[in-house]
Amino acid sequence: LVRLEHSEEVISISLDEEATAADLKLKLEEDYGIPARAVLMTRGPSGLLEPLVVPSAAAGATADGEPRKTLPRAVVLKGVASFEDGPSPITALLEDDMLQVVAQLNKRFQKAEFQAIVKRWKEAPGSEATQRFQQFRAEVTAVLSDVLPKYGFEKSAEGLKAWEQALERFKHFPAFAEICRKSRVLMGTLSPEQARQQQRASAMRGKKDLSLEKGGGGNGGNAAAMAARSTESRHQVQLAVREILSEQALISRRREAEETFDLLYRRIYEENRESLWEGGRIRGREMPTRKKIAKKWLEPAGTVLLRCSSSSGGTSVSAVVAAPSKEQLVGGAVVFPAEVVGTCRPDGVGDHEWDEFVTSPPSQSSRGGLTHHFLMSSRPPREHGGTLDDEEVQRGEGGEEMSSAVLAVGYIEALAAEPGSHAGTALVSHVESLATAEGWDILALHSLNVKNTMNFWSRRGFISFGRGREVQFQVNCWKECGCVVSKEVLEQKLPRRPGCTLFVKFCKPAIS
Numbered sequence: 313l314v315r316l317e318h319s320e321e322v323i324s325i326s327l328d329e330e331a332t333a334a335d336l337k338l339k340l341e342e343d344y345g346i347p348a349r350a351v352l353m354t355r356g357p358s359g360l361l362e363p364l365v366v367p368s369a370a371a372g373a374t375a376d377g378e379p380r381k382t383l384p385r386a387v388v389l390k391g392v393a394s395f396e397d398g399p400s401p402i403t404a405l406l407e408d409d410m411l412q413v414v415a416q417l418n419k420r421f422q423k424a425e426f427q428a429i430v431k432r433w434k435e436a437p438g439s440e441a442t443q444r445f446q447q448f449r450a451e452v453t454a455v456l457s458d459v460l461p462k463y464g465f466e467k468s469a470e471g472l473k474a475w476e477q478a479l480e481r482f483k484h485f486p487a488f489a490e491i492c493r494k495s496r497v498l499m500g501t502l503s504p505e506q507a508r509q510q511q512r513a514s515a516m517r518g519k520k521d522l523s524l525e526k527g528g529g530g531n532g533g534n535a536a537a538m539a540a541r542s543t544e545s546r547h548q549v550q551l552a553v554r555e556i557l558s559e560q561a562l563i564s565r566r567r568e569a570e571e572t573f574d575l576l577y578r579r580i581y582e583e584n585r586e587s588l589w590e591g592g593r594i595r596g597r598e599m600p601t602r603k604k605i606a607k608k609w610l611e612p613a614g615t616v617l618l619r620c621s622s623s624s625g626g627t628s629v630s631a632v633v634a635a636p637s638k639e640q641l642v643g644g645a646v647v648f649p650a651e652v653v654g655t656c657r658p659d660g661v662g663d664h665e666w667d668e669f670v671t672s673p674p675s676q677s678s679r680g681g682l683t684h685h686f687l688m689s690s691r692p693p694r695e696h697g698g699t700l701d702d703e704e705v706q707r708g709e710g711g712e713e714m715s716s717a718v719l720a721v722g723y724i725e726a727l728a729a730e731p732g733s734h735a736g737t738a739l740v741s742h743v744e745s746l747a748t749a750e751g752w753d754i755l756a757l758h759s760l761n762v763k764n765t766m767n768f769w770s771r772r773g774f775i776s777f778g779r780g781r782e783v784q785f786q787v788n789c790w791k792e793c794g795c796v797v798s799k800e801v802l803e804q805k806l807p808r809r810p811g812c813t814l815f816v817k818f819c820k821p822a823i824s
Contacts, residue, residue: 313386314340317353318485321395331383333364345399346392350406353388360804361388393481401464402478410482413463414491420455421498427563430500452499489514490613497559504559511613515649541749547738550623551642555746558615572619572644573606579728580760581605588760608807609725612648618727618742619644620735643735645727647743649720649750650805654795656715670790671783674798717795722747722819723806724757740772747819753793755817756802758809766813774815785816792818 314336315322325339333352340346352364364387391407420426429451436444456475457467465471482488493510496502502510543555561569581589581599589599600608609615620643657666724743729735747755757774759766766776777785777799785799803814 315386315388316392316394317388317390319394323395327383333383336383336387340389343398344395345397345403346389346395347404347406350392351390353390354384354386360801393478393485397481401474402481404464405478405482407482407485407488409463410478410485410488411491413459414488414495416459416462417455418491418495418498420459421495422562426451426455427498434500448500486514486613487611490611494559494562494610497562504557504562504564507559508557508614515614541745545738545742545745547741548734551620551733551735551738552623552639553618553620553738553742556617556619558610558612558617561610561617568619569617570606571641572617573602573609575641575730576609576644576646576726576728577602577605579730580726584760584762588762609646612650612725615646615648615725616746617644617646618739620729620733620739622733622735642733643727643729643739645739645743646725647746648723648725649752650723652719652721652797652802652805654717654719654789654793654797656717656795658715670786670796673782674786674800717793719753719789719793719795719797720751721754721756721802721805722750722752724755725807727757736768737772744819752819754802755819756806757815758806758812759815761811761813766815769815772817774817776813776815778813788816788818792820 313322313324323344325336325343327335327339336352337346337348337350340350341348353361354364356362364384393402393405393407397403429448433441433444433448453472456472460471460475461467465475479492483492490511493502493507497504497507545553547553556565556569556572581602585599609617619641621639622642623639661669722743727736727739727743729739743755746752755774757769759769759776770776775788782799785802786796789795789797799814802816
């Protein structure tokens, strides 16, 4: 069976018993037009989807010297939109290709010249609105006609139609949907607030209504609480923290966002250039540029930037927002939401058996006596935006389904403050309020292995889960959230941070 990463589509392909991954890829290319560069995924020992590994030569070799290995019964194709088109130009495109095309278009849309045309159209008086809109459409077409041919689309009406068809095919890929929303913000056809509303709606459609017997989360937050929540907060009278949506950071509040990125990059990277980068504590990693890291911070769906400013005594938060240029920027942070699937205790499992499961490494084939009778492959109904890896839970041959729950995670991508400003504490306090409003079950971050930094997080209730603390993480998840999540599963959903330590804070009180 061959499944797609973000689709319900499944096909069955018959191959010889001794067929290799190369044979499967050749068959997919011949029959369906799937490019050979598409990555085949399979489920690893820990239950996570991972690239299908080519075995060593010791496993035997084919006539042309390729290592031989029996293929798994089911694989997942990463980045492929559909099997329905058969061999065609659209089928030859992968998600990475489409992301690259839209990224190049967005670069053009963000240029001052294009934004000036957007502004003239949006501010045109009624008598000139039609003419200004036509000028806007002509400029969009000019950009598309310049960029799309570089990626195989014809410079013609047929080429533009093919591009529209490709957009339709990939719209259910979460990362692609996000970059397309931001593209529309840059073009002025969607406001930042409308884009965020669409992102929230898409995320809610992708959630499963999976309840936790022991009181876990996963409901995506209380909508009424989110609507009533203030996006500004004041701390110690003179410190004001306010939020900037990633969509706002593109144009309408770009200057504020850029200033915040400047501070974060200086405090996290430039001031640690010698000790952490050239000093060798983080090996094999070239220090990223300011431009690259700022782009990366804005990519995840639902990202929120926090900007902490210092004002003179008695200045209100509203005054800080109204005149940010008169305030001193003293701290900033970047936060975005994620989700992980946890395993709940199935009916009929005794205390001792379940305790062994909770305290066993996730890669162990039989954890605490819960054999494949309780752990077998299942796929709950998928909604828009879900992924195969998120939604597949493990069950057993006996047909008894292992219940699962979605835990909402708030990830602190970056946080930094000027020394002595107390902005760090103010920012963490605001993030905790954000977590409450959004319904996040867990706050997570990766800390630099610097003593003062790690102590800062520990003093604020975050727990360190470094190397060797995998089982302790599972135990804490079970006690605090009512389900079991492996540390590996959580970290797969977060950015890779070699040389850093995972810190987690459980946001909801344990329920006995």
